[in-house]
Amino acid sequence: MIEQVCFNEVMIESAKEVFETMVFMDLAEATEPDQNVEGWGLLGSITFKGGLEGCLAICCGTACAQAITTNMLGIDTNEKLTEEDTCDAIGEIANMVMGSVKSRLLENVDNLEVSIPSVIIGHELRNSLGEGAEKISVKVNIEDKYVVELSLLYRESGIE
Amino acid sequence: MAKTLMIVDDSATMRKIIMRTVRMSDLKFDRTEEAGNGNEAIEKLKSAPVDIVLCDVNMPEMGGLEMVKKIRAELENCADTKIIMVSTESSQELIDGVIADGANGFITKPFTPEKFQEKLSPFMN
Numbered sequence: 001m002i003e004q005v006c007f008n009e010v011m012i013e014s015a016k017e018v019f020e021t022m023v024f025m026d027l028a029e030a031t032e033p034d035q036n037v038e039g040w041g042l043l044g045s046i047t048f049k050g051g052l053e054g055c056l057a058i059c060c061g062t063a064c065a066q067a068i069t070t071n072m073l074g075i076d077t078n079e080k081l082t083e084e085d086t087c088d089a090i091g092e093i094a095n096m097v098m099g100s101v102k103s104r105l106l107e108n109v110d111n112l113e114v115s116i117p118s119v120i121i122g123h124e125l126r127n128s129l130g131e132g133a134e135k136i137s138v139k140v141n142i143e144d145k146y147v148v149e150l151s152l153l154y155r156e157s158g159i160e
Numbered sequence: 161m162a163k164t165l166m167i168v169d170d171s172a173t174m175r176k177i178i179m180r181t182v183r184m185s186d187l188k189f190d191r192t193e194e195a196g197n198g199n200e201a202i203e204k205l206k207s208a209p210v211d212i213v214l215c216d217v218n219m220p221e222m223g224g225l226e227m228v229k230k231i232r233a234e235l236e237n238c239a240d241t242k243i244i245m246v247s248t249e250s251s252q253e254l255i256d257g258v259i260a261d262g263a264n265g266f267i268t269k270p271f272t273p274e275k276f277q278e279k280l281s282p283f284m285n
Contacts, residue, residue, distance in 0.1 A: 021270035022177065073173065074180050088173035096269045099248025106251070114249070116170075116218055 007136040011056075011150045014100035015140060018093060023071050027148075030139035035147045037061050042086065043125040044094035046117040048102070051109035054154030056098045057127035058090065064146035065090050083121070091117035097150070127151045162190030163284060164210040168201040168227070169246070170219040178214055178246065185273035187280055198222030202230055209237045212283055214267075217247035217254070225258055232262035242283045246271070 012029055019027040042065045045057040060068070069089035070077055094117045102112050127135075137151045165182070167175045175194050182189070193210060195201035197219045205213075213231075217224040224245055231238050244265040245258055255266045265279045 018270045021272055069173070073176050085173060088171050092171055092174050092177075096248050099250065099269060102248075103250055114218075116220070 007152055008138050010101055010104045011097070011136065011138050011152055012140065014097050014104065015058075015150055017100050018096045019142070022096065023068055023093070025068065025071055025143050027140050027142055028144075030141050030147060033139045035139060037147055037149055038124070040121070040123055041065070041125055042090045042119055042121050043127065044087075044090035044117055044119045045127060046094045046098045047115040048098065048112050049157065050111035050113050051157065052105070052112065052154045053157050054133065054152065055127060056094065056101060057151045057153075058094050058097065058148060059125055059127065059151070060090070060142075060146060060148040062086075062121075064142060064148060067146065068093065068142070087119040087121070091119045094119075101152070127153060163188070163212065164191040164193075165189040166193040166195060166201060166204065166210045166213045167215075168195045168198065168213060168219070168224070169216040170196050171216075172196075174216070181271060181273050181276055182214075182280075185276040185280070187276065187284060198224065198227030198230070201227060202235065205231065205235055205238055205241070209235070209241055211241060212280060213241055213243045214246050215243060215263075217245055217249050217258075225261065228258060228261050228263050244279055 016027050019025050037059050039061060041059060041061045043057055043059045045055050047055045065086045066081055069081055069086045072089050098114055133153045133155045135153050137149060140148050142148055167178050169175045193204055195204055199222045215224040228243055242264040244267060245263050246267045248269045250268040267275055267279050
């Protein structure tokens, strides 16, 4: 059944829904998919288990994370954000995108239990699940200005 | 009559977003409280009950599902408090379960001011 799912579409539609409803920013599939999130950035990830196990992540640069946080909170762009604010916001985005992905996947997957999101800050961050995992990666543009990578790593349960 | 509200979520950012969405939905509250998990919410409610609680499901220490059961079983001063769950989890099984345990409604994330208006306004009069 899982072969019938187009993960790219599921991730993009889910992220669009979250960004339009909660962040009030435009999100579209990247016109130049070879672009990377370069330099320092944040990676918000959330794991899931059940009919499928894996991890969904959103990775963006620091400036993008700050813009997302400012918009989500509806505060002035001059207002100073803490590292905790931006981490919290990116974690919530990962959480909401995963929630939206989950509701779409449950048409084809029996059960999915989702963890609490975690966020790391670093340089050239990558999402990994070890060997045997399928990786779907989609680059999107936020407001035609920022590059964000959405990735979904998964394997069918019981496969080491 | 002025209403009171408590927002329970382990994410400070999400508490701010919920507060912002409540304001955008034109719902007016005389007093708003915040709590970072079920334990903290129950301690605050013991001394100062509120009319409406907006509560996340997955939280450390005490999650929303356990919190609903405890409020309904142990806090007599919150018998009239309406509890609305706010979560990315949206399975019908979960919603039915928490409503059976005593919650009064469920809002799924991502949410809109219109959704808050729809779910909360029946409890505002």
